[in-house]
Amino acid sequence: MATPATVHAHAPQGFIRKYIFSLDHKVIGIQYFFLALTAVFVGMFLSLLMRIHMIWPAAVLPLVGEIKPETYLSLLTMHGTIMVFFVLTTAPQGGFGNYFLPIQIGAPDMAFPVLNMLSFWTTFVGFIVILAAFFVTGGAPLHGWTGYPPLSALSSAGPGEQLGADLWITSIAIFCVASLMGALNFITTTLDLRAKGMTMMRMPLTVWSWFITAILGLLAFGVLLSAGILLLMDRNLGTSFYVPLVVVNGVVMGHKGGSPLLWQHLFWFFGHPEVYIAILPGMGVASQILSTFSRKPIFGYRAMVYAMLSIGFFGFMVWGHHMFMSGMSPYSAFAFSLLTMCIGVPSAIKTFNWLGTMYKGRLRFHTPMLYAIGFVSLFVSGGLSGPFLAQPILDIQLHDTYFVVGHFHLIMGVAAIFGIFAATYFWFPKMFGRMMNETWGRVHFFITLAGTYAIFMPMHYLGMAGQTRRYSQFTEVAYQQKLLPLQTFMTYAAIITIAAQFIFVINLFWSMFKGPKASDNPWECTTLEWTTATPPPHDNFGGVTPVVNHGPYEYGVPGAAKDYVMQTDPPTGSAH
C-alpha cells in the first residue's frame, strides 16, 4: 500500500489511474454513486414488472414476454436484494460518505486509500455476480431478500434455486467483505484524521451519521458473512445447519436435524442494523440541509448525536421482532417488543429537533430543502406504523401482509431514497462544479412525493384487510378481487412515479455538462467542503490543512458580519 504522503505528492495523470483504479476518495465516491444509480434503475425496472404482473398477469411485455408466477418471485427477490444492498447501502455511505467524510473533517483522503479502492471494486464484482443470477440455468432465486431456508438451501426447491441461488449468496458474501473494508476505513478516518480544531462535537451531523453507520456495518456484515458461508455449506457440501428432515416433491432430502430458525437469528442480527445502515446517512443529510436552508443552528446538536448513537445501539437488540411468528416464547417477544418501542424515543427526539430547527427559521425552499422536508415527512409516516408492528399481538394479524411492505418501503426505502436525492441536489455543485436545474428539481420532487405516498399508503389498508405479500397475482381469487381497484391505482401511481425519475436522470446528466457554473459556496453553508474550490483539488484543500474554530451549524450568529460563520473562520469573542 502506498503511503498517503506519496499518493498526494502529485495527482495521477493516466486515465486508468485517475478514473478507473483511482485512490482518490472523491473519484471512488462518484464511482459508488454511479454504481448505485445503475442498480436503482435495475431495481426500479423489476418493481415495474412486478406491479404490471399483479394487475395484468396475462400481459405479454416487450423484451421480457409473459411473466410466470415463479418469475414474479425471482423479480421480488432481486428487487429487494439489489435495492437494499446495492442502492440503500451503497449510495449514501459508499457514494456521499466516501466523497464528503474526509473533506468535512479536513483530511486529504481516507486513512487507507488502497483499501478504499478495493472496497469499491469488490462491491462492483458483487453487483456483476448478482446480475449474473438472471442469466444462469433456472434463472434468479425466488427465496426473497431474506433468503429463508429450507427454500434457499435446497436446489430442488424451485426453478431459481439452482446456480442462481448460489450466485445470490456469493454476491452477498462479496458485498459483506466490501462493506467491512469500507466501514473499517470510515471509522479509522473519523478517529484519526480530523483537522486541528475538529473535535468530535464539532463534526457535522453527516459525519456522525456516516461514522455510526460504519460501526453498524462493521459489526453486522461479519455476522451475515458467517450466515452466508453456512448456507453455502448447506447447499454445496450437504451439511444441515438450516435444513431439517424435509420432503420436496415426494423426495426425502439428505438433510436432517438443522434449524431454519438459526438462519433467521443470524440473518436478522444483521438485517435489523441494516435498516439503520440505510436510513442513518439520510438523517445526517436531512439535519445538515434543514439547518443550512433554515439559516438556523441545528436544534439540539448533542441530542441528535446521542439519538443516533442510541438508535445504533438498540438496533442490535431488536432482531427478534422480525421473528414474532416463528413460535418464539412470549417472554422473549415481550422483551424484543419493549426494546423495539424504545427506538421510538430517539427517533422522536430527532423528528422534534428537525421541526425545531425549521421553526421560525428563514426557510429557503431550494430543491435540497424540499427533499429534506420530504425525508422528515416520510420518516414520520413510515415510522408511525413501526409501533404497530412492534406489538406481537398486532404483528400476528399484520405479519407478511402489505402493511409490512408499506411500512418498510416508506421508512427504509423511500425515506432513504429521499435522503439520497437531497444529498444529490445539495452536493451536486461541489461534486461536478455546476448547478442542477431548480425548476425540474421541484417538478421531480412534487411528483415523487405524491407518487410514493400514492403507491405505499394504500398498502397499509390492503394489509389491514388481510392481503398477503409475495402473492404473484390477485385477479383469480374471488375474495381478493374486491381489493383489486386499489392495486390497480397503485400500479398507475408507480408507472407515473417511475416515469418522473427520468426527469431526475436527464437533469443530472444535462446539468453535469450544461448547467450554470457553481460558486465555491452556492448554498452559503458552513462546513469544510464549502471552503475549498469547486470541484475540490486532488488533496481536497490545495496543500493546506484547514484549522477549525467553530461548530458546524453557526447560522444567524448575533454580531457576526454575515448570517453564517464558516467552520474555518477566525475565532470570535462572542461566538460560542
Next chain:
Amino acid sequence: MADATLQHDAVGHGLPGAYEAPLFGAYSKKVGMWLFLASDSLTFGALLFAFCYVRIYTAWPTPFHVQSIINSTIMTGCLLSSSLTMVMAVFAAQRSDRTWTRYWLLATMAFGTAFIVLHGMEWSKLIGEGLTLPLFPKPAHAAVGEMVDISKNTPQFPATFFGLTAMHMLHVTIGVIYLGVIAFRKWFLPVLGVLWIVGYLLIPSDNVFHWGIHALGLGLIVAAVILFLKPKDYDAQDVEVSGLYWHFVDLVWMFIFPLVYLLSTKIT
C-alpha cells in the same frame, strides 16, 4: 492541544499538516486492525453461536479419544508458544533490532506451520475413520466405525467441526503468509510458490487438502500485489499490527479448543 498534535505526528499516518489527536491515541494502521478484529470476532462469534445452537438441540456425540486430545493439546501449546515469540518479535522491532525481529517472526511462523501440519494430520486421521461431510466421498476402508455412524446420525458434528476448524486454519495460514511477508518481503514469494507447487503435486487428489493448498497460491498473488503497491520496508508498527492479528487467531483457538475438542471427549 499542542502536545497532543506533536504526539500525533510522532505516531503519524504520513500525512502533512496538523491534526486533532486520535480519539483512542492509536495510529491508523493499529485502529484499522483493531476494527478488522472486532468484525472478525463477530464472524467467528456467529459461527460459534451456530455451533452452540445445533449442539443444544442435538444429542451430541463425544467421540474424541485421548490421542486426539493429546494432539490438540500439543497444537494449543504451539499456538500459545507462538504468541510468546510474537511478543518477542514486537519487542525486537521496537528496539530496531532487525535480525532478532526476523528470528522471532520465523519462530512464530514455525509454530504456526507446526499447528497447521498437526491439524492436517488430525483431519486426515478423522476423515480416514469416516468422519466426513455428507457430500464428500467416504474412504473405501472406512465402511464401519463410530465416526461413520456419527456422520450418518449427527451430520451437525462433522459440519461444525470442519466448518469451525477450517475457518480457523484459514486464518492461521493467512497469518503465516502475513508474517512471512512482513519478515522477508519479496524473498518470501519464491518460498510460497515452491510450497504451492510441491503441495499440489505431493498431496493426492482425493485428499481435501489437495484443494486447500490453493490458499497458498492465493496468498502468493495477494502478497505480490501488496509488495508491488508498497515497495518500502516494514517498520515496527507493521510488526505490532501483524502481532495483533496473530494474537487474535490464537484467542479464537482458545474458544474452539474447549468447545469443539474438550467438550466432545469420550469419558471412560
